[in-house]
Amino acid sequence: MRIANLSGRLVIVSGDAAFDVALLSAGRFSSNPQAVFDRWAEFVEWGKEADLAAGAGGVIDSADLESPAPLPRQIFAIGLNYHDHASEVGLVASEVPVVFTKFASSIAGPLADIPHPGGDLDWEVELVVVMGAEARNVTPDDAWNYVAGLTVGQDISERVTQHAGVTPQFSLGKSFAAFSPMGPWIVTPDEFPDPDDLALSTVVNGETLQDGRTSDMVASVSMLIAALSKILVLLPGDVIFTGTPAGVGLGMKPPRYLTVGDELVTRIEGIGEMRNRIVGAV
Template identity: 40%
Template sequence: MIKLAVFFAPRSGTVRGTASSATMRLVQFCHRGDEGGVRVGVEQAEGQGVIDLKAFDPSMPSTMRELLEMGQKGMDCAKRALSSGQHVVARSDIRLLSPVTGPEKVVCVGMNYKDHCLEQNAPIPKEPIIFSKFPCSITGPYDDIILPEESQEVDWEVELAFVIGRKGKHIKEEEALSYVAGFTVANDVSARDWQMKRNGKQWLLGKTFDTFCPLGPALVTTAALKDVHNLGVRCLVNGATVQDSNTNQMIFQTEKLIAWVSQFVTLCPGDVFLTGTPPGVGVFRNPPVFLKRGDVVECQIDEIGSIRNTVV
């Protein structure tokens, strides 16, 4: 897993107006042997443990969504916990969960990389193409992807994801980053037969089977990233690189997506956005390649991390 050292103070080059100026990597986890006990933690520096936020302050909630709903109070507590260095749990004693579970919305963007459009000889969209996954499709950064019997064409899609940190409607583009709690890595697993040939060619069913949205490993605050729109993005299947691009290929960047979607719906803390995938997906290979049981899919984004899921 790619790891990032955590520092308490914001660093130079931070995007102005973000929801929290602190450089942090927030996680959800459970203690091994207590799989139902969700906790929120703050990662320490590389090779070190995770600070249990509720152990540090019993008034803190147990889920990321509830923490984000607290606003700046929750983020300030996480900063104090990180600075204290107390209540650290070892990596070997915990299992990382998706950084966010049970969001109100999972908003997805189609055809949002220039090089992905070129891959399929498709025109560059003039406005964002929006679809959704159901929240129950979310799974953890190292959990299994379940291959459904109903599909024979399951594909990979590495994506940059971000999580909304505060409620808003009709958000202005120049203020949009202040609504972002942080960024994470996603795999928009897709059943291409259901996406492209069934259900009237509407994308929802092909995108939303159980376990079709691995997320993680951490929610990385915006201040921790030099430039979120200039990060290397890769997907490996069984160790072989199948996607290799950069977020600078995104047609509609984070601010535009927030402004666009918030015209239609109120964005709430914990809402997850998947921002599109670069070229190299299986369906457009010649011949097409699809996932099979036993395959291991690893999605990586520079400065954020890596998720690794086995197909079962």
């Protein structure tokens, strides 16, 4: 199943059509895209039997797509989770996940413009996990049972802010306006032949700059969920940015960064793509 946020309303996506969940369920489920995660198991069971043919589906206008997880209570982001990325920035990947947050005000949709705040603006394609159940002390073997689905994300980073000060300011440097685009929709794990092995890429102005596979993560999705849930409670609708492979601008020689007018295309196999344009500061 695929679910999306279409103009602020929860929809099921089938082919190129969107079906409004609140209308299709006769009000059983809210139109609020974030609210569905608190009732995820019930929603999935209903979705298996839902008669989409009986609903008034409409062709999706991609311009109306917003972040499919617009208001998570917690946002986790993982640093140095691919060996090749850690190497390109002169660091060593750690078996203990490097965790920071991206603040919720930075969330944007799959076609949102990204204002350039000045400094060194970098790209980081990331698989984003959306939680579908409260998780506490979860084992790796059981972790996927707590996942609602997967979506595409960009961990946009302003490197000057990130590295200012005595210690790195990861959370601030990665939380300017529209620095956390997600979309175009959430895909449930059962839709993938292997949800632990997906191709992901970043293309800037037609040039492929990142090209990796999620199977190369140091800590897999299940390992991340297990590690986090030993310390805190993961809540329904929380999102986890799982890290980026090699190919970021910071790691190039000389470094290369985004400028106003650039088009950033982010793709993940089996999910889809986002297209974000870099614009002048608001």
